[in-house]
Amino acid sequence: MTIFHTPTEWRALRPSGTLGFVPTMGALHDGHLALVKTALAQCEHAAVSIYVNPTQFNNPEDFAKYPSTFEDDCRLLEEVGCGFVFAPTYETLYPDSYRYRVTETETSTVLEGAHRPGHFDGVLTVVLKLFNCLQADAAFFGEKDYQQLLLVKEMAEALHHPTKVIACPTVREPDGIAMSSRNRRLNPAQRALATQWAQTLANTTLSCDAATQDLTELGFTVDYIAERWGRRLGAVHTPPLDNGPVVRLIDNIAL
Structure with a gap:
C-alpha cells in the first residue's frame, strides 16, 4: 500500500484502470472497511483519504477530541487490499485558507445544517477538493450520514463532476447501533x-x-x-x- 500526501504525488502514482475512492476522517471501523471492500468489488483499485477536516466542525472542542489512529488505520486498509492512502495537510487542501467554499442553500439548512451552522459548507468544500485531487471513477459513502450523502450526490451532479457517488448501507453493531x-x-x-x-x-x-x-x-x-x-x-x-x-x-x- 502506498501513502501519498499531495495531488502532484498522486499524478505520478495513479494506476491505469478504474478507481474507487472512500473519503474518511480516520479512526476507521468495519463500516469504513465495508466501503473499501465495495469499492474494490466495483473498481480495479481503491484509494482512501484520511484527513480530519477542520472546516466542517462548528465546535472546536469536538475537532480537538476527534480520535487519531493513523497507523492502525493504514494497517486495517492494507489488510482489506486498499492500494493507496491520501493523507494531505491543511495547507495542501486549503492553499486559499478556506476563502473559497461550496455553499448549498436548501437541503443544507435543515436538520444537521440547522444544528451545526457552517458544517455542510466544510463538508462539501473538502469533498469537492478531494474529488478534484483523486479524479476517481466512483466515490463510496455510507448511508449513516444520509443528509451528507444527499448533498454530496447533488453537488457532484450540479457541478457536472465526473466522479459517480455511490451509496452503501449503514453497517451496524450486533445490538443495532450504527458504527461510528x-x-x-x-x-x-x-x-x-x-x-x-x-x-x-x-x-x-x-x-x-x-x-x-x-x-x-x-x-x-x-x-x-x-x-x-x-x-x-x-x-x-x-x-x-x-x-x-x-x-x-x-x-x-x-x-
Whole structure:
C-alpha cells in the first residue's frame, strides 16, 4: 500500500484502470472497511483519504477530541487490499485558507445544517477538493450520514463532476447501533444506553414527537427526530453517565 500526501504525488502514482475512492476522517471501523471492500468489488483499485477536516466542525472542542489512529488505520486498509492512502495537510487542501467554499442553500439548512451552522459548507468544500485531487471513477459513502450523502450526490451532479457517488448501507453493531468513530468515546454506561437510542429511532410505530419524548426521558438531549427523503433521521447527545463525555450521535432508518 502506498501513502501519498499531495495531488502532484498522486499524478505520478495513479494506476491505469478504474478507481474507487472512500473519503474518511480516520479512526476507521468495519463500516469504513465495508466501503473499501465495495469499492474494490466495483473498481480495479481503491484509494482512501484520511484527513480530519477542520472546516466542517462548528465546535472546536469536538475537532480537538476527534480520535487519531493513523497507523492502525493504514494497517486495517492494507489488510482489506486498499492500494493507496491520501493523507494531505491543511495547507495542501486549503492553499486559499478556506476563502473559497461550496455553499448549498436548501437541503443544507435543515436538520444537521440547522444544528451545526457552517458544517455542510466544510463538508462539501473538502469533498469537492478531494474529488478534484483523486479524479476517481466512483466515490463510496455510507448511508449513516444520509443528509451528507444527499448533498454530496447533488453537488457532484450540479457541478457536472465526473466522479459517480455511490451509496452503501449503514453497517451496524450486533445490538443495532450504527458504527461510528464517535462510539469510541462512549463509556460502558453510555454505550448500553445508546442501544435504546437506536431501538427508539427504528420504532416507527412511535411518532417523531413520541420518540423524542421517550429519548428525553432516558436522559438524551434531542436535537431532532424527523422524517424526510423517505427516512427517519435523528440526532441526540448522550447524558454524561458515570462522568462520561457528552457525545453526539446521529442515525437514520429507511421508512
